[in-house]
Amino acid sequence: MAARWTLSLLLSACLFWPACLALTPPAELPQPHNLPPSLGSNSSDGSLSLDLPMALRVFSVDYNHVQAPFEIVLWIMLASLAKLGFHWSGRVPAVVPESCLLIMVGLLVGGVIYGVRHSAPPTLSADAFFLFLLPPIVLDAGYFLPGKLFFENLGTILWYAVLGTLWNMLGIGLSLYGVCLLAPSSLGDISLLHCLLFGSLIAAVDPVAVLSVFQEMHVNDQLHILVFGESLLNDAVTVVLYKLFESFLRLPSVSGLDVLLGGCRVLVVGLGGLFIGLFFGLVAALTSRFTSRAQVIAPLFVFLYSYLSYLTSEMLHLSGIMAIVTCAVTMKQYVEANVSERSKTSIQYFLKMWSSVSETLIFVFLGVSTIQDVHMWSWPFVCSTLLLCLIWRATGVLLLTAVVNKLRRNTVTFRDQFIIAYGGLRGAICFSLVFLIDDFPKKRLFITTTIVVILFTVFVQGMTIKPLVELLDVKRKKRALPTVSEEIHSRLIDHLLAGIEDVVGYWGQHYWKDKFEQFNKKYLRRFLIREDHQAPSSILRVYQELERRDQRGDEEAPPLVDPRSHSRPLLPEEMDSIRRILSRNLQNFNNKQTPAYSRHTLHQDATMDRTRKPLHRHRSLGERYTFNTQVPYCPQREDGEFSGSRRGRAGLSRSHTVTTKTQVCSMSPRPVLQDSSVPAATSQTRGLVDPKSSAVRKEQISPHHQAPDGRTPKKQLSFVLESEKQQ
Amino acid sequence: MGSRASTLLREEEIEEIKKETGFSHSQITRLYSRFTSLDKGENGTLSREDFQRIPELAINPLGDRIINAFFPEGEDQVNFRGFMRTLAHFRPIEDNEKSKNAAVSEPLNSRTNKLLFAFRLYDLDRDDKISRDELLQVLRMMVGVNISDEQLGSIADRTIQEADTNGDNSISFNEFIKASFVVRGNCMT
Numbered sequence: 001m002a003a004r005w006t007l008s009l010l011l012s013a014c015l016f017w018p019a020c021l022a023l024t025p026p027a028e029l030p031q032p033h034n035l036p037p038s039l040g041s042n043s044s045d046g047s048l049s050l051d052l053p054m055a056l057r058v059f060s061v062d063y064n065h066v067q068a069p070f071e072i073v074l075w076i077m078l079a080s081l082a083k084l085g086f087h088w089s090g091r092v093p094a095v096v097p098e099s100c101l102l103i104m105v106g107l108l109v110g111g112v113i114y115g116v117r118h119s120a121p122p123t124l125s126a127d128a129f130f131l132f133l134l135p136p137i138v139l140d141a142g143y144f145l146p147g148k149l150f151f152e153n154l155g156t157i158l159w160y161a162v163l164g165t166l167w168n169m170l171g172i173g174l175s176l177y178g179v180c181l182l183a184p185s186s187l188g189d190i191s192l193l194h195c196l197l198f199g200s201l202i203a204a205v206d207p208v209a210v211l212s213v214f215q216e217m218h219v220n221d222q223l224h225i226l227v228f229g230e231s232l233l234n235d236a237v238t239v240v241l242y243k244l245f246e247s248f249l250r251l252p253s254v255s256g257l258d259v260l261l262g263g264c265r266v267l268v269v270g271l272g273g274l275f276i277g278l279f280f281g282l283v284a285a286l287t288s289r290f291t292s293r294a295q296v297i298a299p300l301f302v303f304l305y306s307y308l309s310y311l312t313s314e315m316l317h318l319s320g321i322m323a324i325v326t327c328a329v330t331m332k333q334y335v336e337a338n339v340s341e342r343s344k345t346s347i348q349y350f351l352k353m354w355s356s357v358s359e360t361l362i363f364v365f366l367g368v369s370t371i372q373d374v375h376m377w378s379w380p381f382v383c384s385t386l387l388l389c390l391i392w393r394a395t396g397v398l399l400l401t402a403v404v405n406k407l408r409r410n411t412v413t414f415r416d417q418f419i420i421a422y423g424g425l426r427g428a429i430c431f432s433l434v435f436l437i438d439d440f441p442k443k444r445l446f447i448t449t450t451i452v453v454i455l456f457t458v459f460v461q462g463m464t465i466k467p468l469v470e471l472l473d474v475k476r477k478k479r480a481l482p483t484v485s486e487e488i489h490s491r492l493i494d495h496l497l498a499g500i501e502d503v504v505g506y507w508g509q510h511y512w513k514d515k516f517e518q519f520n521k522k523y524l525r526r527f528l529i530r531e532d533h534q535a536p537s538s539i540l541r542v543y544q545e546l547e548r549r550d551q552r553g554d555e556e557a558p559p560l561v562d563p564r565s566h567s568r569p570l571l572p573e574e575m576d577s578i579r580r581i582l583s584r585n586l587q588n589f590n591n592k593q594t595p596a597y598s599r600h601t602l603h604q605d606a607t608m609d610r611t612r613k614p615l616h617r618h619r620s621l622g623e624r625y626t627f628n629t630q631v632p633y634c635p636q637r638e639d640g641e642f643s644g645s646r647r648g649r650a651g652l653s654r655s656h657t658v659t660t661k662t663q664v665c666s667m668s669p670r671p672v673l674q675d676s677s678v679p680a681a682t683s684q685t686r687g688l689v690d691p692k693s694s695a696v697r698k699e700q701i702s703p704h705h706q707a708p709d710g711r712t713p714k715k716q717l718s719f720v721l722e723s724e725k726q727q
Numbered sequence: 728m729g730s731r732a733s734t735l736l737r738e739e740e741i742e743e744i745k746k747e748t749g750f751s752h753s754q755i756t757r758l759y760s761r762f763t764s765l766d767k768g769e770n771g772t773l774s775r776e777d778f779q780r781i782p783e784l785a786i787n788p789l790g791d792r793i794i795n796a797f798f799p800e801g802e803d804q805v806n807f808r809g810f811m812r813t814l815a816h817f818r819p820i821e822d823n824e825k826s827k828n829a830a831v832s833e834p835l836n837s838r839t840n841k842l843l844f845a846f847r848l849y850d851l852d853r854d855d856k857i858s859r860d861e862l863l864q865v866l867r868m869m870v871g872v873n874i875s876d877e878q879l880g881s882i883a884d885r886t887i888q889e890a891d892t893n894g895d896n897s898i899s900f901n902e903f904i905k906a907s908f909v910v911r912g913n914c915m916t
Contacts, residue, residue, distance in 0.1 A: 484882055484885050484886050484889065485886045485889045485890050485906045486906075488865075488866065488869070488886060489845070489906070489907050491869050492789065492845060492848065492849075492865065492869065493845060495787055495788055495789045495869065496789060496793060496845065496848065497817075498783070498787060499783075499784055499787045499789060499790060499793040500793065500814070500817055502781050502783040502784045502787065503778065503781065503784065503793070503797075503814075504758065504761060504814065505761050505764075511783070514783070514787075515783075518786075543878075543881070543882045543885060546885065547881075
């Protein structure tokens with residue numbers, strides 16, 4: 001009951017705003033005659049003053065002064081209130097995806113404005129869309145992209161994006177031309193190039209629409225990343241093809257050379273966007289390294305650099321979407337390691353907020369822009385476009401998948417293929433592109449058709465895809481909680497597969513992944529991340545997060561944990577050390593298992609206040625855990641340790657290895673660190689210098705390390721490091 | 728060059744290996760050329776040093792253990808048959824796999840055998856149980872030096888807690904299978 005009241009209130013509020021919008025700009029506000037005009041300049045801007053004797057104005061309204069920002073804010077307010085309303089409206093959001101509801105609100109608003117003003121309501125200008133509304137959404141998508149999954153499926157995604165778009169474009173364009181030839185009376189003046197141009201802009205799957213529909217569906221990760229990745233990457237192809245055909249339309253004739261050049265352009269556009277994104281991402285990561293003294297503006301750099309990368313590539317006519325996605329993906333791990341916890345949260349929240357607002361605005365404007373005078377209808381064209389879009393997408397996906405399945409290990413099943421084909425939603429990008437076409441007689445027809453296709457895909461396909469997913473029993477996202485054993489086993493298998501690939505001499509996926517990880521650890525991380533923030537391994541992260549959950553007494557704690565084994569109470573110093581570890585490494589948490597895809601929420605981090613307390617208490621105790629703060633000097637990856645060559649377990653600060661460095665690093669291909677200032681550890685490490693440590697040797701030595709007296713050298717080490725640090 | 732001829736692969740051998748491991752003809756010949764290129768001593772077998780000469784394997788944290796997996800119990804040399812037998816574990820499972828030989832109850836690359844291979848990487852003393860110590864060793868290898876023993880110990884304890892169902896404080900093979908169920912390993916299909 002309350003929900004319905006709220007809904008109606010909000011909807012009436014929503015109707016109120018457009019009334020304001022409709023009324024304010026053109027109308028003159030009526031003036032009470034006894035208002036004297038103000039002194040000086042105000043009377044000249046046509047606000048509201050009459051020819052009255054100069055006297056002091058007590059109350060005045062000056063709308064033109066604030067018109068532009070005022071209207072923008074009103075629109076954003078409208079969109080946001082509408083969004084609020086949906087979430088209070090009971091069962092409706094479960095059935096109808098948000099995008100549809102927003103478009104309907106837009107239609108309503110557009111209708112009201114049209115009715116009041118009898119002229120077209122403001123439309124979504126292409127510039128505003130491409131420069132202001134699209135970047136936040138794509139940035140958000142890129143920032144929260146599940147990197148590992150994306151790169152594993154990159155080949156397939158590129159296959160779909162490039163070839164799929166080409167196939168769709170050619171198919172739709174050529175078939176439409178056929179349709180135009182068949183109906184020469186009404187459609188005869190549409191040339192082949194126009195059809196191809198139209199095909200290029202209608203073929204592309206839209207990331208905004210896909211995101212907004214898929215994120216409510218919770219399909220399995222692989223399917224999600226395939227559709228979503230395709231929608232992101234096909235921007236390069238779309239941009240090139242669109243611009244290509246546009247320039248062809250302006251040329252007197254088209255030669256084969258032009259087509260070839262067009263093909264090269266696809267490559268240039270895609271790779272150019274990629275490199276710009278990489279460049280800005282690395283610069284942003286480097287900048288974030290130095291933000292420790294001005295933490296408040298750290299989030300700003302993330303946004304500025306990403307936006308810069310987008311604008312730069314737009315300026316050079318390269319793919320802005322690819323640039324901004326690459327920028328976000330590149331800088332994410334370094335920025336998150338460098339900035340404070342609060343900054344990290346700010347970044348995430350701002351991203352979500354802006355992308356939410358953008359998306360809402362886009363859909364509302366789509367609805368509003370539908371109400372205009374410029375429609376031209378043609379049954380054969382529109383219906384055939386709709387049909388052809390569906391048919392060509394389905395055949396494209398089937399063919400491409402048949403080929404790519406031979407090269408993949410996890411095949412894309414038929415159900416998945418169906419969802420990929422059905423989930424090819426068109427959205428606002430097509431809409432803006434169609435507005436940008438040079439004027440020609442049938443442009444209105446194109447606009448109308450585009451709107452119809454968008455509305456059809458968003459409404460019909462968007463609404464029915466969720467029941468279809470359930471009907472077809474598509475594999476859903478696993479909601480299992482992360483476990484440490486899972487993390488360990490994944491790592492083990494990764495290493496194992498990389499090793500086997502090395503034995504066989506096959507440069508497969510794991511080989512390159514391994515190589516990149518080594519490069520990353522060796523050069524990038526050391527350069528781009530603050531010295532005291534070099535992150536520990538992912539196994540430790542998962543473990544700490546689980547400990548944190550247990551501490552919090554979460555009811556979602558994994559039931560696998562046997563209650564019997566919790567019987568041993570944790571000793572006070574163990575709790576202390578756990579708290580120390582947690583507070584020290586808290587900022588390196590990221591929830592790998594639950595990608596924050598939801599448009600509405602971030603993963604809630606409710607324990608932040610609680611863990612800040614140990615931080616305060618702990619600082620007074622002094623810094624005993626200096627292990628993680630100093631980075632071992634000789635190039636080594638965090639998981640590149642050989643158990644056979646046990647380095648000093650305390651991380652050694654760089655300055656202290658200077659003396660021993662030369663002798664150590666020249667000794668063997670696998671350098672062993674020795675800390676001459678620590679007698680206990682030295683005796684243990686010296687015995688391990690032999691690079692060809694066989695397995696037997698290793699076995700003998702490791703139990704030795706785990707002897708109870710292993711604790712004492714560590715304490716000595718920490719003591720030594722403390723005193724060294726104080727020097 | 729004379730000794731080379733005796734180590735060339737004969738057709739019957741290829742057939743036998745094919746039956747045993749399921750690799751195709753071209754795969755076997757390709758792997759054989761890899762085998763001979765690794766075999767610097769040209770005596771038809773590989774020793775541990777031959778494996779350790781592979782540069783990337785040397786820096787793999789599990790390198791030693793992987794090398795060990797190729798050598799049967801107590802031996803120091805592995806011939807081509809043994810090499811192929813180990814590699815057969817990593818062949819992806821095909822849908823239309825049919826085992827002609829009824830005696831071979833389970834192909835080498837079945838899921839269970841793959842998991843057994845991974846299990847043996849942990850379990851060095853082959854007592855069919857991953858004890859806490861063995862787990863600690865592997866953890867230390869993978870995680871590096873930045874982590875203290877106590878942390879590592881807690882992680883190991885937690886891992887055992889999560890997987891252990893019969894309370895013997897170690898992970899048996901069955902428990903390992905259950906725990907690995909959620910692992911999204913691409914080779915473990």
